[in-house]
Amino acid sequence: MTQNLLPGSVLALPDQAVQRLIKLDNGDAALLYLHLLRRNGLEGLPWPVERKQAALEALQSQGMAPRELSSVPAAPIPEPAPPEYALEDITTALSDKASTFPALCDEVERRLGKKLTANDLKILYTLYDYLALPTEVIFLLVGWCIEEMERKYGPGRRPFLSQIRKEGFAWARQGIDTVEAAERHLQTLARLRGRGAEVLRLLDIPPRPLVEREKNYIAAWDAMGFDDGALRAAYERTIMKKQSMDWSYMNGILRRWHEKGLHTLAAIQAGDRDPRPVQAAPAPSPAQADREAQQAREDMERMRRLMEQMKKEG
Numbered sequence: 001m002t003q004n005l006l007p008g009s010v011l012a013l014p015d016q017a018v019q020r021l022i023k024l025d026n027g028d029a030a031l032l033y034l035h036l037l038r039r040n041g042l043e044g045l046p047w048p049v050e051r052k053q054a055a056l057e058a059l060q061s062q063g064m065a066p067r068e069l070s071s072v073p074a075a076p077i078p079e080p081a082p083p084e085y086a087l088e089d090i091t092t093a094l095s096d097k098a099s100t101f102p103a104l105c106d107e108v109e110r111r112l113g114k115k116l117t118a119n120d121l122k123i124l125y126t127l128y129d130y131l132a133l134p135t136e137v138i139f140l141l142v143g144w145c146i147e148e149m150e151r152k153y154g155p156g157r158r159p160f161l162s163q164i165r166k167e168g169f170a171w172a173r174q175g176i177d178t179v180e181a182a183e184r185h186l187q188t189l190a191r192l193r194g195r196g197a198e199v200l201r202l203l204d205i206p207p208r209p210l211v212e213r214e215k216n217y218i219a220a221w222d223a224m225g226f227d228d229g230a231l232r233a234a235y236e237r238t239i240m241k242k243q244s245m246d247w248s249y250m251n252g253i254l255r256r257w258h259e260k261g262l263h264t265l266a267a268i269q270a271g272d273r274d275p276r277p278v279q280a281a282p283a284p285s286p287a288q289a290d291r292e293a294q295q296a297r298e299d300m301e302r303m304r305r306l307m308e309q310m311k312k313e314g
C-alpha cells in the first residue's frame with residue numbers, strides 16, 4: 001500500500017530554486033539540495049566524497065549552497081601509531097644473518113646515494129617490520145619515489161625517507177603488500193601520468209601540470225572505462241551548457257553515462273536517450289507563461305551577446 005506523505009514530512013522548494021536546478025541539469029546536485037533542505041548539512045548522505053564534492057560545487061556555483069560548507073568527511077579515527085624503535089632494535093636487525101633488512105638498507109643507500117642516518121634506519125625498519133612490506137615491495141616503493149622526485153624537480157633529486165614512509169603507508173592502506181600488487185599499482189600510476197596529458201588535449205587545454213583535483217577526476221574516469229570519444233563528447237556537452245570547462249559538471253555527465261553502462265562514443269550516441277514516453281505537458285498558467293517568455297527573451301539576449309563577442313574575436 002502506498003504511504004501518504006503527511007505534513008511534516010514534505011519539503012517545500014521555492015519556485016526560483018526549482019528553476020535553477022532545472023537549468024543546472026545535474027541530478028546529483030538536485031538530490032543534494034533536497035538533502036540540505038532536510039538535514040541542513042551533509043551528514044547522513046552515504047555518497048563517496050568525490051560525488052558529494054562535485055554536487056556541492058555545482059550548487060555553490062549557482063549560489064544554492066554556502067561556500068563555507070565542505071564535503072570533506074569528519075577526520076577518521078587515527079590509526080595506531082607505529083612503535084618507537086630504539087637504536088638497539090635497529091642494531092639487532094642489522095646483525096641478524098637470517099634477515100633481509102641489512103641488504104635492504106645497503107640497496108636503499110645505493111639508490112639514494114647517501115649514508116642512512118639513525119632516523120632513516122628507523123623509518124626504513126618501520127616499513128619493514130611494522131607494515132611488514134616485503135623487501136621487494138620496498139625496493140619498488142623507493143624506486144617509484146625516486147622517479148617521481150626526478151620527474152618533478154630534475155635529475156639527481158632524491159626523496160627524503162619521510163616522503164618514502166608517507167607513500168609506504170599509503171600503499172599499505174590500499175593493500176599493496178605483494179610484488180604483483182605493487183607492479184600493477186605502478187603500471188596504473190604510469191598510465192595515468194600519460195593519460196593526464198591525453199585528457200588535457202581532449203579538453204583543449206594546453207599542456208601543464210595537473211592539480212590534485214584534476215588528477216582525481218581523470219583517475220576516476222579511467223577507472224570507469226571511458227574512451228577518448230566519450231570524454232570528448234562529455235566535454236562538448238559541458239561547453240555547450242556552461243560556455244567554459246567545468247570539471248564537476250563534466251564529471252556529472254560521465255557519472256550518469258557510467259550508471260547507464262555507456263563508456264564509448266558509439267554506445268553513448270545509441271543509448272543516451274530518455275526511455276520514458278513523452279507526455280503532453282499541462283497548459284501553463286498566465287504567470288508561468290510570463291516567466292517562460294521572460295526566460296526565453298533572456299536566453300535570446302545572451303545568445304546575441306555571445307554571437308557578437310565571437311564576431312569581434314573572429
